[in-house]
Amino acid sequence: QKEVEQNSGPLSVPEGAIASLNCTYSDRGSQSFFWYRQYSGKSPELIMFIYSNGDKEDGRFTAQLNKASQYVSLLIRDSQPSDSATYLCAVTNNRDDKIIFGKGTRLHILP
Amino acid sequence: GAVVSQHPSRVICKSGTSVKIECRSLDFQATTMFWYRQFPKQSLMLMATSNEGSKATYEQGVEKDKFLINHASLTLSTLTVTSAHPEDSSFYICSANRRRGTTGELFFGEGSRLTVL
Numbered sequence: 142q143k144e145v146e147q148n149s150g151p152l153s154v155p156e157g158a159i160a161s162l163n164c165t166y167s168d169r170g171s172q173s174f175f176w177y178r179q180y181s182g183k184s185p186e187l188i189m190f191i192y193s194n195g196d197k198e199d200g201r202f203t204a205q206l207n208k209a210s211q212y213v214s215l216l217i218r219d220s221q222p223s224d225s226a227t228y229l230c231a232v233t234n235n236r237d238d239k240i241i242f243g244k245g246t247r248l249h250i251l252p
Numbered sequence: 253g254a255v256v257s258q259h260p261s262r263v264i265c266k267s268g269t270s271v272k273i274e275c276r277s278l279d280f281q282a283t284t285m286f287w288y289r290q291f292p293k294q295s296l297m298l299m300a301t302s303n304e305g306s307k308a309t310y311e312q313g314v315e316k317d318k319f320l321i322n323h324a325s326l327t328l329s330t331l332t333v334t335s336a337h338p339e340d341s342s343f344y345i346c347s348a349n350r351r352r353g354t355t356g357e358l359f360f361g362e363g364s365r366l367t368v369l
Binding site (some may be wrong): 175177182183184185186187190229231233239240242243244245 | 258286294295296298301343345347357358359360361362363365
């Protein structure tokens with residue numbers, strides 16, 4: 142059973158602090174890793190994707206991938222109230238384009 | 253702007269009627285599109301993989317005769333919920349993979365909220 146695991150939260154972080162979201166996956170054949178943000182009642186939107194081990198930075202967001210540990214994380218620096226949403230970790234093996242989602246972590250930024 | 257467009261965004265129908273939802277890739281061709289369903293406070297559940305020019309592949313537990321998928325062109329997939337019932341009320345979301353070489357980015361449509369009375 143291929144799985145993607147996330148802590149459901151809610152994760153409460155003070156405004157301006159760093160929010161750290163974690164995700165583990167079970168399929169060692171996974172090759173592409175994505176973080177999506179979903180506001181209530183809206184469709185998910187892509188924030189970051191990462192394919193190689195290490196860190197990838199884009200503005201206030203940093204994705205971290207460790208394939209040996211089957212672990213991917215998302216850091217949000219200088220958290221803003223508008224960052225409050227559910228963050229979905231997603232993984233694909235690039236063989237069949239099928240993407241497996243975690244259940245999501247609810248993030249709440251405290252003003 | 254949006255790269256995957258979904259229509260309608262909201263639909264209310266009576267029990268027993270059929271509803272069609274369209275998903276279009278706007279600036280790329282998608283041989284494969286995916287249909288998800290999401291109930292309130294739940295994660296995305298993959299229903300089926302829509303394949304251009306061939307039959308859709310359904311996930312376990314999804315009735316193919318109830319959720320008809322047609323992928324007639326490289327930019328359009330449709331999901332028809334046949335004889336809808338209140339338990340089919342949900343948020344239906346499509347996605348398509350925009351490939352760049354050997355990698356791809358999965359983009360979602362805006363979603364369609366179906367309410368069956």
